Structure formats: structure tokens, C-alpha cells
Amino acid sequence: MNDVQGTILEIVGSLLERANKGDVEVTLDAPIHGDGLGLDSLETAELSALLEDEFGTDPFGAGLMPENISEIVAFYATVEGAGESALA
Amino acid sequence: MTQRPRTILITGGSRGLGAGIVQSFLDSGDRVATCSRTATDAVRAWEKDPDLEGRFLFQEADLADRAQASAFVRTVLDQWGSVDVLVNNAGIARDGVIALFSDEDSDAVIDLNLKATIHLTRLVVRNMLVHGGGRIINISSIVGLTGYRGLGVYSATKAALDGFSRALARELGSRKITVNSVAPGYLRTEMSHGLDEEQLNQIVRRTPAGRLGEPDDIARAIQFLVDERNDWLTGQVIVVDGGLTC
Numbered sequence: 001m002n003d004v005q006g007t008i009l010e011i012v013g014s015l016l017e018r019a020n021k022g023d024v025e026v027t028l029d030a031p032i033h034g035d036g037l038g039l040d041s042l043e044t045a046e047l048s049a050l051l052e053d054e055f056g057t058d059p060f061g062a063g064l065m066p067e068n069i070s071e072i073v074a075f076y077a078t079v080e081g082a083g084e085s086a087l088a
Numbered sequence: 089m090t091q092r093p094r095t096i097l098i099t100g101g102s103r104g105l106g107a108g109i110v111q112s113f114l115d116s117g118d119r120v121a122t123c124s125r126t127a128t129d130a131v132r133a134w135e136k137d138p139d140l141e142g143r144f145l146f147q148e149a150d151l152a153d154r155a156q157a158s159a160f161v162r163t164v165l166d167q168w169g170s171v172d173v174l175v176n177n178a179g180i181a182r183d184g185v186i187a188l189f190s191d192e193d194s195d196a197v198i199d200l201n202l203k204a205t206i207h208l209t210r211l212v213v214r215n216m217l218v219h220g221g222g223r224i225i226n227i228s229s230i231v232g233l234t235g236y237r238g239l240g241v242y243s244a245t246k247a248a249l250d251g252f253s254r255a256l257a258r259e260l261g262s263r264k265i266t267v268n269s270v271a272p273g274y275l276r277t278e279m280s281h282g283l284d285e286e287q288l289n290q291i292v293r294r295t296p297a298g299r300l301g302e303p304d305d306i307a308r309a310i311q312f313l314v315d316e317r318n319d320w321l322t323g324q325v326i327v328v329d330g331g332l333t334c
Contacts, residue, residue, distance in 0.1 A: 042217065042263060049214035 004055075005073045011050050012037065012069060019043055028070045036068065093143070094118045095168045096314075097161075099151060099208060100178030102128040104277035105227070108303020109175055109310060114140060116311065121145040121164040124178070151178050151204040152196075161211045170219040173314045174212045176205045176249070177227045183238045194241050201245035206252065213260065221264030223314040226253050227306075228269045230329050246271070250325045257323030266322035268313050273329025275301040297330030305330075 005028075012026050021038060030036040032044065039047065044060065051058035051072070059066050059075040066072045094113075101110040101122030107130045113120045114134065119142075124131075126148060134144045147163055149156040164171060179201040182193040209224065216222035231239050232246030249269055256267040274283070274291045283291070292299060309328045313321060327333060 042260075045214065046217045049218045052214070053218065 004076045007054060008051070008069060008072055008076075011054060012047065015039075015043065015047055015050060026069070028073070029068050031068055032066065094172040094314075095164070095170060096120045096173045096175065097164055097171045097212065098122045098175040098177055099205075100124055102126070102131050102146075105272065105275060105303045105306055106177045108277075109177060109307045110134070112304065112307035112311060113173075114144065118173075119143045119145075119168055121147075121160075121168070123147045123149040123151065123160045125150050151208060152199040154204075154207050157204060157208050158211060161208065161215075165215060171212050171215055171222060173223045173225070174209065174216075175225045175227065175310060176209060178204065179227065179242075179245070181239065181242045183242075185238055186240045189241060197241045197245055201242070202248050205249065209252075209256070213256075213265065216260075216265050217263055222266075224253075224256065224265065224267040225310050225313055226250070226267070226269045228253075228271045228325065230271050230273050230327060230333050233271060233325070233327070234333055253325065254323045261322055264319065266313070266319060268322060269325040270306060270309050270313070271325050271327045271329070272306045273301050273327070273332045275303065275306070277303060291332065295330040295332045296334065299330065301328065301330060 009026055016022055016024050016026065016037065019039075024037055026037065032039050032047075048058045048060035052061060055076060057079060059072055062075070064071075064075060066075060096113045096118045098106060098109050098113070098120060099122070100106040101120070102124035106122065106124070107128070110120050110122050122131075123146065127146060131146050134140055135146060137144070145164065145167060147160050149160040151157045151160070180197055182189075182197050184193065205226065212222075212224075226249040228246040228249040229243070231243045232248075232250055235243050250271070253267045253269040256265075260267060273295070274288070288300065306328055309326055312318065313326065
């Protein structure tokens with residue numbers, strides 16, 4: 001597991017804890033919505049903001065709609081180091 | 089929100105109503121960030137006041153420019169970490185009958201009053217979601233409710249802000265974020281300067297309270313709405329107009 005992947009899993013885990021969904025298992029291929037992590041639209045917005053705070057950019061803000069954690073990790077593999085922020 | 093100084097972000101706080109709102113929150117001991125296209129004497133006085141050191145932040149920004157608006161929010165978050173209260177006050181009025189109204193004037197009013205407010209609110213709401221709640225106040229106007237001859241576009245943007253408040257109240261209520269509009273009547277500020285003396289006298293005659301409003305009349309209503317105890321008051325338009333529209 002690389003640092004980015006570990007950080008993303010940590011962020012998702014803390015988000016689920018706050019949403020009282022701490023018993024949900026976080027795996028790379030779990031769908032973000034529905035029967036997977038079960039994030040609703042506001043929780044997805046919160047995830048987007050948390051990722052932006054951590055990495056300076058986020059896939060949702062970039063117009064993408066990743067369906068699982070792997071796709072989020074893949075997004076950062078393509079932009080890592082770019083440092084672009086929606087607030088920059 | 090009372091365990092630490094609240095961070096209040098007020099757009100367009102360099103003069104008129106906005107300056108009155110800034111002063112009110114500085115007086116209540118909060119941290120206040122504001123912006124406008126240019127600094128004014130009021131801003132320079134706040135910046136120089138040793139009692140306000142670390143509690144007042146000003147940045148020149150044209151909020152109709154999204155990059156400048158984003159940079160302003162970034163500065164506030166870098167400095168203070170989160171925003172507890174957002175007061176969307178920045179706005180402009182251009183008057184003229186609609187049949188002669190220019191596209192440029194329409195764009196200027198809509199770009200600042202509406203599009204800039206939506207953009208800045210989006211940025212701040214992202215922070216409020218992460219930090220567990222907040223208060224949003226949109227400054228609309230009684231002309232958004234009643235209309236006013238020659239202020240069609242301005243009135244449209246203010247009515248739109250009221251709809252924005254109601255929709256966001258529903259959307260964000262579960263996250264401890266309240267959203268309300270405050271609709272001022274006619275104030276003794278620059279924004280009323282488009283009205284001539286006779287128009288202002290006529291307004292005073294029709295106002296039960298018998299006078300034009302002052303910025304502090306509005307600021308007190310805002311202070312009430314953002315009080316942490318008032319978490320069951322959301323999605324409303326609070327008219328503060330001396331009874332003119334009652």
C-alpha cells in the first residue's frame with residue numbers, strides 16, 4: 001500500500017466513523033455509494049472536501065465521479081505532484 | 089461555536105451595510121474577514137486598530153472573478169482554518185427600465201449578486217461540512233419581494249437569493265448548517281443613493297417606524313440568526329424594513 005492509498009483509506013474511514021458507519025468495511029473495490037460504503041450526496045461532498053484539503057485537488061472537483069476507492073487512488077496517480085487546488 | 093472565537097466571513101464589508109455588519113461582529117469579539125474591490129478608510133482604520141490585531145482580515149477582491157473569490161476564501165482558511173458564519177452581502181444595483189437596460193449592466197448585477205454568491209457559498213459550505221456546521225446569511229432586499237420600478241434585474245437577483253436560502257436550508261439542515269435571508273428595507277447608505285430626496289421622503293412617510301434604516305438595524309437581526317442557540321430557524325426570509333412592507 002503506498003502513502004496516497006493509505007491516506008485515502010484513512011480519510012474514508014474517519015468519514016464513515018463520523019457518519020456512524022464505522023462498521024462498514026473499507027476496501028479498494030467497494031462501491032462508494034449504495035451497498036458499498038453507502039455514502040449519500042452530502043457525505044460524498046464531504047469526502048471531496050477532505051480529499052482537497054489533503055491533496056490540493058480531488059476527483060469530484062475535477063468533474064469525475066469515481067465509483068470506488070481504487071478509482072480515487074488512480075486519479076491521484078495521474079495528478080500527483082500537480083498541486084492544483086480548486087481554491088488556489 | 090462559542091468555545092473559540094467565531095470566524096465570520098462577510099463579503100463586501102468595506103462600506104455601507106457591509107461595513108456596519110463587520111463593525112457589529114468586531115464589537116461582539118469575533119474574528120472577521122471581509123473583502124471588496126478596494127480598501128476604504130473604514131478598512132484602513134480596522135487594520136491599524138491594535139485592539140483588532142489577529143481578529144480582522146481584509147483582502148482586495150472582485151468576487152465576480154472566481155479566481156479572486158477562491159483566493160480570498162483560501163486566505164481565510166489558511167489563516168483561521170474554518171468559517172463559522174458566512175454573510176453574503178456583496179452586491180451592486182444598476183437602475184433603469186428593462187426596455188433600455190444594457191446587457192453589460194445585466195451581466196454585472198447577475199455576476200456579482202448571484203453567480204459570485206453561489207460560487208463563494210459553495211467553497212465555504214465544503215469547509216462547513218467538514219467542520220461540523222455553520223450559519224449562512226444571504227442579504228437580499230425587500231425589492232426581491234415587492235419589486236421596484238427600474239430595479240428589475242437587481243430585484244430578480246435578490247428574489248433568487250431567497251430561493252437559494254430556502255433550497256440550501258433543506259439541503260444542509262441535517263449537517264447543522266442553517267441558511268436564512270435577511271431582506272433589508274431602505275437604508276441610509278450608498279445603496280439608497282440611486283433614490284432622490286423626494287423618493288426617500290416618500291419612503292419615510294410610508295414606513296411605520298418613521299425613518300430610514302441604519303446598518304446596525306440589519307446587523308442586529310443577523311447577530312440573532314447566527315446565534316448558536318438559533319439552530320431551529322432556517323430557510324426563512326427575515327424582513328427588516330421598519331414595517332414598510334407589512
